[in-house]
Amino acid sequence: SIYGGTEVTIIGDGFTPVDTRIIVGSIEYTSMATITYSQIIFTTQIPPPEYINQIIPITILIGTNTAVCSFETCSFTWA
Helix, strand or coil, rough: CCCCCCCEECCCCCCCCCCCCEEEECCECCHEEEECCCCCEEEECEEEEHHHHCCCEEEEEEECCCCCCCCCCCEEEEE
């Protein structure tokens, strides 16, 4: 939704609750996320206007390492 409020679930492994950061475009969701070893859940905020209907990258950092996605890229679209 362009108004935020979408629950996003990322499934994987190796996430650490104390050392994992989640960033969608330029919006950090780390403090708003529930993080376990195998799952990250967060709810989107209202995006900046320039993000609407655009493919926005999701970056997951575990320590200083960037997580590798199963797909070509990890992304989200507010639509």
